[in-house]
Amino acid sequence: MYNKNMNIIPRPKSYKLLGEEDNFNLEGLLFIDRLFETEKSCLVEHFNVQTTTDLEKANIKFLYNKDIKGDESYTLNIYKETITLCANNSAGLFYGIQSLKQLCCINDGRVEAPGIIITDSPRFTWRGAMVDTSRHFMSVKSLKKFLDLLAIHKINKFHWHLTDDQGWRIEIKKYPELTKIGSKRVLNTVKEYYSSDFYSQEDIKSIVKYAMERHIEVIPEIDIPGHSTAAIASIKELSCINEELNVATTWGVHNKILCAGKESVFTWLDDVIKEIAELFPGRYIHLGGDEALKDYWESCPLCQKRMEDEGLENTKELQSYFIKRVSKTINKYGKKVLGWEEVIEGGLADDITVFSWQGVEVGVEAANKGHDVIMCPNQSACYFDHKHLDDEDEPGWLGVCSVKDTWSFNPIAEGITEEAKKHILGVQGNTWTELIMYPKTLEYMVFPRLTALSETMWYGVEDRDWEEFKNRLKSFKLTLDNMGVNYYRGDLE
Secondary structure, eight states, X not given: OOOSSOOOSSOOSEEEEOOGGGOEEOOSEEEEOGGGGGXXXXXXXXXXOEEOSOTTTOSEEEEEOTTSOSTTOEEEEXXXXXXXXXXXXXXXXXXXXXXXXXXXXXXXXXXXXXXXXXXXXXXXXXXXXXXXXXXXXXXXXXXXXXXXXXXXXXXXXXXXXXXXXXXXXXXXXXXXXXXXXXXXXXXXXXXXXXXOOOBOHHHHHHHHHHHHHTTOEEEEEEXXXXXXXXXXXXXXXGSSSOOOOOOOOSOSOOOOOOOSSOHHHHXXXXXXHHHHHHHOOSSEEEEEOOSOOOHHHHHOHHHHXXXXXXXXXXXXXXXXXXXXXXXXXXXXXXXXXXXXXXXXXXXOOTTEEEEEOSOSHHHHHHHHTTOOEEEOOTTTTSBTTSBSSSOTTSOOOSOBOOHHXXXXXXXXXXXXXXXXXXXXXXXXXXXXXXXXXXXXXXXXXXXXXXXXXXXXXXXXXXXXXXXXXXXXXXXXXXXXXXXXXXXXXXXXX
């Protein structure tokens, strides 16, 4: 039997349950506005309904309504013999379909849904999830399943961490050595390799297309100037001292860094960014910018000359110069720039969106200065490589983050001025894969913590109740079961 209570995750902005006599048996004819033809398969394949071009004959109606405010908003009315879903664009209709799917259940062999009136729209425009595929490669098939899971959570950004010290995972045709060498980690002295895969440009196109069909924007990240051991192992001239390296096989922060004094490094970056911009039709490129240890810059004659020529007082300002210059390259190819919070050091370019990850403090500072911010702190909130519970048998490291911790996170942190609140674009859950080797482990670490975070992303934090969320989560886990998700089943707090 269906859940007589509203069981949708993330919770809709507004809803009213109707009487039991208004329940709907999902059989009949579907009329879908011609503007929404691309969304038809979402329902037809799920429920096997028939379509019609006659609006009067249809009892399931997907309609365009220009008066609905918000590009991702929708209204859903299930009343007696009719389902009416309205939106002003295809994204809103898609999210309405996700809600409808969750409302439905099998009863005596029939698909039923409760009578309900929903008016819904998201709290934040940026609702993101990041997966690190540098430390451990995840197959195209597993990433597409992950995108399916993002879609049912109404998450609209997939941040794809493609390069790091331990692997360069994206094909760049002008520099084939980046994947020929940079995707392989030497296991031992006889040159055995592990985690040696990469994504061809055709793989990238396939994943981007799959995501777009689910209204998810894919954001590539090429982490620079630090976290660059794999790149330098592939092309030694990218370093300050032309150092011959292997791709890193240990975790932690490495001191290998791109040389800020060589013009050839910026030429290489221009070539790489050009190919990436062509592969990803979205609006953004993430340039990393985090944990860049500057030991080599301190002693590099070319970096020191760059500082002298540009009037820079220290290597923090040199990093700012580096980031600003690469940002102009990204802008040249029609993309906006994203970066981890360290990009604020030494002075921040006006148009960089800051990812506040070591806490909320840098996010508060950046927002109050007028910069756009994505909140994704690692402190008991948004880092899903952390343990679910403080238990030696639980996988994970570097911290503990329960489902309730994630659910409780408020991205509008204390200290943000009223004027600056508009600069908090949204929230993101991050999963680093140093200890996550397989897709099933990825699922275990991410869900249902991302499920809990999706409530904040979509609904916000006002007027919420933990016990009520847990009740809806019980029903939502059936959806995860049906999708074959290896989610965490332990204590939530």
